[in-house]
Amino acid sequence: MSAEPDRVPLACLPTPLERVVGVLPERRSCLVKRDDLTGAALSGNKVRKLEYLFAEARAKGARRVLTCGGIQSNHCRATAVAAAQLGMRSVLFLRTATPPGPDDPATGNLKLDLLVGAEVRFITPEQYRDRATLMADAAGEDGYVIPEGGSNALGAWGYIRCIDELCAQWGDAPPSAIVCATGSGGTLAGLVIGLARRGVEVPCHGVAVCDDAGYFQEIVGRISAEATERWPDLPRVAPEAVSVIEGYKGRGYALSTPEERADVVRVARGSGMILDPVYTGKAFRSLLHEPERFGERPLFIHTGGIFGQLA
Numbered sequence: 001m002s003a004e005p006d007r008v009p010l011a012c013l014p015t016p017l018e019r020v021v022g023v024l025p026e027r028r029s030c031l032v033k034r035d036d037l038t039g040a041a042l043s044g045n046k047v048r049k050l051e052y053l054f055a056e057a058r059a060k061g062a063r064r065v066l067t068c069g070g071i072q073s074n075h076c077r078a079t080a081v082a083a084a085q086l087g088m089r090s091v092l093f094l095r096t097a098t099p100p101g102p103d104d105p106a107t108g109n110l111k112l113d114l115l116v117g118a119e120v121r122f123i124t125p126e127q128y129r130d131r132a133t134l135m136a137d138a139a140g141e142d143g144y145v146i147p148e149g150g151s152n153a154l155g156a157w158g159y160i161r162c163i164d165e166l167c168a169q170w171g172d173a174p175p176s177a178i179v180c181a182t183g184s185g186g187t188l189a190g191l192v193i194g195l196a197r198r199g200v201e202v203p204c205h206g207v208a209v210c211d212d213a214g215y216f217q218e219i220v221g222r223i224s225a226e227a228t229e230r231w232p233d234l235p236r237v238a239p240e241a242v243s244v245i246e247g248y249k250g251r252g253y254a255l256s257t258p259e260e261r262a263d264v265v266r267v268a269r270g271s272g273m274i275l276d277p278v279y280t281g282k283a284f285r286s287l288l289h290e291p292e293r294f295g296e297r298p299l300f301i302h303t304g305g306i307f308g309q310l311a
């Protein structure tokens with residue numbers, strides 16, 4: 001098996017694998033990998049990816065990291081907190097059509113970005129299309145650019161390794177399916193590469209919270225190709241082999257419907273588990289509304305995002 005690249009320990013690992021009862025229909029239960037518990041301010045799925053990305057940034061002598069996302073990006077918040085923890089600076093390119101004014105109170109993830117001293121640059125959705133160039137131009141001598149969501153081959157190691165962690169946790173009782181939210185594709189890519197790497201034949205489904213199946217299959221295929229180029233022992237995952245579930249993005253990225261909000265409330269009251277409005281609150285609905293699709297022992301990856309509830 002390919003040797004794992006260097007990583008900076010940032011996450012509290014292993015995260016718990018819990019059985020959640022009382023929320024799925026027909027008295028079904030599900031397993032939940034609590035990656036919302038990778039830490040406090042530095043929590044969620046991004047922390048696993050950032051362990052590898054920050055290791056490379058440090059190895060390259062970077063003193064600043066630059067990244068991008070929506071105005072309430074969990075990834076940007078995790079990057080800013082990790083940078084502060086490691087004594088580095090962060091520059092965040094945050095997408096918004098309406099930047100907050102100086103007197104508007106910052107909320108949720110943005111509040112934490114500012115608290116830990118991130119340099120925040122608001123950019124329009126049109127400018128966001130050129131984010132790679134914007135970040136490369138701003139990187140200078142000492143900057144390391146982390147792509148949207150930390151979703152590249154190096155970041156995918158976070159979830160390749162999570163599969164190792166899960167295999168140790170489920171032992172000889174694997175789940176019938178793995179389900180996660182997919183927003184920039186890196187978590188899903190890591191999971192499917194990680195499963196193939198260990199020869200584990202558990203179906204893995206990404207639930208699209210934006211865009212469509214073809215878009216995410218293409219991204220996962222691209223990350224996998226990039227990964228085999230860098231680590232030739234890793235298995236190559238073909239785009240058409242990647243399962244992406246559509247039908248749960250609702251009104252679109254970061255927009256909620258009353259039905260989605262009601263399900264988040266139901267899960268919170270039935271289990272104490274807080275889903276976020278942008279990713280997990282949409283993806284978990286696939287288990288609530290189509291449980292038969294995932295067999296008797298589904299496993300949901302709770303990828304975090306709690307600060308989205310405070311935005």
Ligand SMILES: Cc1ncc(COP(=O)(O)O)c(C=O)c1O
Binds near residue numbers: 279
């Ligand atoms: C809470 C949360 N869940 C899921 C995702 C999706 O993960 P990925 O970007 O790796 O597809 C993200 C980020 O995009 C996230 O912040």
